[in-house]
Amino acid sequence: MSYKKHHKKQSKERILESASQLFCQFGYKKVSISQVMKLARMTHGAFYAHFESKEALYKTSLVDVLQRNRSNRLAKSPFTINHLMELVNNLTNLRAIPKKSNPSPENVLFNEIGNESNEIKGLYEKSYHSLLTLLEKRIKALKKLKQLPNIKSPEHVKGTSRVILAIMVGAVAIAKSIQSDTERQILLLAAQNQVLSLLGDSNYIEQYITPLPERV
Numbered sequence: 156m157s158y159k160k161h162h163k164k165q166s167k168e169r170i171l172e173s174a175s176q177l178f179c180q181f182g183y184k185k186v187s188i189s190q191v192m193k194l195a196r197m198t199h200g201a202f203y204a205h206f207e208s209k210e211a212l213y214k215t216s217l218v219d220v221l222q223r224n225r226s227n228r229l230a231k232s233p234f235t236i237n238h239l240m241e242l243v244n245n246l247t248n249l250r251a252i253p254k255k256s257n258p259s260p261e262n263v264l265f266n267e268i269g270n271e272s273n274e275i276k277g278l279y280e281k282s283y284h285s286l287l288t289l290l291e292k293r294i295k296a297l298k299k300l301k302q303l304p305n306i307k308s309p310e311h312v313k314g315t316s317r318v319i320l321a322i323m324v325g326a327v328a329i330a331k332s333i334q335s336d337t338e339r340q341i342l343l344l345a346a347q348n349q350v351l352s353l354l355g356d357s358n359y360i361e362q363y364i365t366p367l368p369e370r371v
Contacts, residue, residue, distance in 0.1 A: 167205045169195045175216050182266030183213055183275055210274045217263060217278050239293045239354075261286065264324045265331065283320070290316040294354075303354045319350050 173194035177186040188209055192199050206212045263282035267275055291312055298306045306312060326346035330339040 163204075166197065166201065169197065170202065170205055170212070171216055171219070174212050178213060178216060178266075179262045182262075183209075183270060183272075188212075210272070214274065214278060217282070239290075239297060264320075265327050268324075268328055287316055287320060290319055305353065305355050315353055318353060322346050322349055 170191060174186070174191045177190055177194065186209075188202050189199055191209075191212070192202055202212075206215070261282075263279055264286065267279050270276065270279065294303060294306060294312050294316060295309075297303045298312065306315060323346055326342055330342050333339050333342070
């Protein structure tokens with residue numbers, strides 16, 4: 156590869172990395188091209204040598220992370236209720252997103268609720284289906300191992316997966332607008348416990364329920 160092509164590739168990667176960090180933290184609407192290029196330590200004009208628009212940058216960033224998340228998350232690993240709850244915890248832990256991080260399907264679901272752009276809606280739907288597929292695969296695997304007594308049929312798997320996403324994304328969307336750390340914690344833990352109650356009977360699932368902290 157020639158120096159010119161190598162340099163252009165490196166520049167594009169710097170822009171993508173900077174954009175990923177900002178989109179992850181703030182969402183599409185709150186990030187400008189100027190902010191991306193400032194973080195990348197490049198001039199504003201250099202942006203258009205690599206991307207046609209902010210939407211094109213966002214799409215490229217998200218498609219890349221969806222592909223990487225799919226391969227990483229669906230890698231073979233032991234299936235237990237704890238593995239499923241790790242995924243749920245990732246959906247609800249507001250502190251799990253470091254300042255320097257790539258966006259994930261979760262970030263899109265949390266940050267882009269109500270975005271009116273058809274382009275972003277399409278990406279939102281891809282993120283939704285990515286997480287939905289992951290949940291379905293996890294639940295199906297646990298059902299085969301007879302670890303989820305409440306799950307009775309393939310249709311039940313699909314319905315339960317949708318309800319879990321609705322509970323978790325809704326809880327995080329509310330929690331992000333609440334100032335009280337204690338109330339946020341209570342809300343998110345309550346949502347997680349509700350997810351657990353969907354998956355098994357009370358005697359089986361009790362060992363996994365997290366006690367809620369007392370409200371101050």
